[in-house]
């Protein structure tokens with residue numbers, strides 16, 4: 001299909017042709033500290049996990065919340081943060097392509113006869129449709145399409161005076177990926193699903209416990225990393241300290257490998273593996289697996305840069321910044337003409353003619369989702385005078401959708417679900433195309449396949465997704481956190 005997918009192309013942009021993490025969470029139990037401001041800074045560090053809405057809730061007697069659509073810096077200002085006073089705080093950043101309503105923004109606060117509770121989570125419940133239908137039959141009316149509301153309703157049904165016990169019972173009913181922070185009026189709770197699909201870690205900020213999706217948020221607020229929350233572990237933090245409970249005897253752990261490819265910030269360490277080091281290793285491994293004849297290695301900024309450095313080092317080739325990303329371009333709107341749409345890509349990425357002209361280039365990117373951006377990049381590099389463009393990708397082909405909280409677009413739109421590597425090469429217009437093998441990726445991570453989730457590459461889902469598949473492209477894509 002030489003002309004590509006016109007509809008997808010129309011909408012393609014540098015951001016929307018990438019997988020999207022759907023949320024980041026943060027929490028602090030910090031009496032005497034400015035918890036709203038600390039949570040704000042924590043969310044700032046997690047902004048890459050969700051740009052659509054941001055929210056902070058604090059507990060100081062009662063629970064107060066402020067949330068809105070937009071980046072953390074757009075939703076909060078000094079006055080708002082000064083108003084949010086308390087001893088405990090949780091925060092959330094969210095991404096979702098479709099349910100772009102503030103009603104789905106988190107944290108969500110619920111009033112029960114026994115007190116208030118705020119919840120925020122990262123992930124997706126794979127049995128949410130069944131749970132929602134079941135609860136609806138029992139008379140529950142939902143205000144949002146967020147899984148958080150499902151969990152809040154289950155919490156109400158199971159609460160008999162002990163929030164931790166109620167949460168334990170909730171985890172017996174929910175299935176899927178979830179890293180959850182829960183705040184009552186006097187307690188902070190963190191919980192990771194039995195497979196540990198989405199990350200969650202624990203830190204210490206001058207004697208106060210902090211929870212965060214990624215360790216970069218701990219670093220940002222000045223907290224010391226203590227450890228990862230284990231799959232199936234619940235930690236409850238209050239004036240008496242921290243209590244850890246294992247809620248599972250599940251032996252099959254499945255942390256998401258795509259966190260290392262693209263989703264997580266490079267300065268984060270997830271489950272004891274530093275993301276930047278993993279990406280460098282992916283690039284080296286890629287160079288061992290695919291040796292192409294080239295003059296220079298160029299990374300697609302910024303997520304392809306570290307793998308490009310690894311590739312260049314392994315091959316003894318120069319790494320050059322042949323594509324420059326404009327750091328100051330925010331969201332751009334769908335433009336009415338092709339010429340303006342092309343200009344939009346140029347606003348974000350600009351090729352350096354002096355580096356590319358007459359050269360055989362190895363272009364390294366972290367992943368290909370729909371292929372639309374890769375094709376634009378190849379075209380741009382050729383127009384800048386590149387003699388050859390060899391496209392190498394630091395993960396295997398993404399051929400299956402994610403049902404665990406990452407929006408990789410629908411199966412039909414995933415180019416690798418319907419085309420082989422040669423067809424994709426032809427589609428993006430490269431001289432050659434190579435992907436990192438799954439075996440190579442797992443070797444770099446030093447993890448066996450049965451200890452990770454790699455389902456978007458293999459189609460082998462560690463948690464049953466039949467409920468999600470039944471509503472594929474409909475309600476699923478609007479759910480998640």
Ligand code: SF4
Pocket residue numbers: 197256257258259401402403404405406453454455456457
């Ligand atoms: S399907 Fe892919 S993106 Fe989703 S959790 Fe598994 S590895 Fe991560």
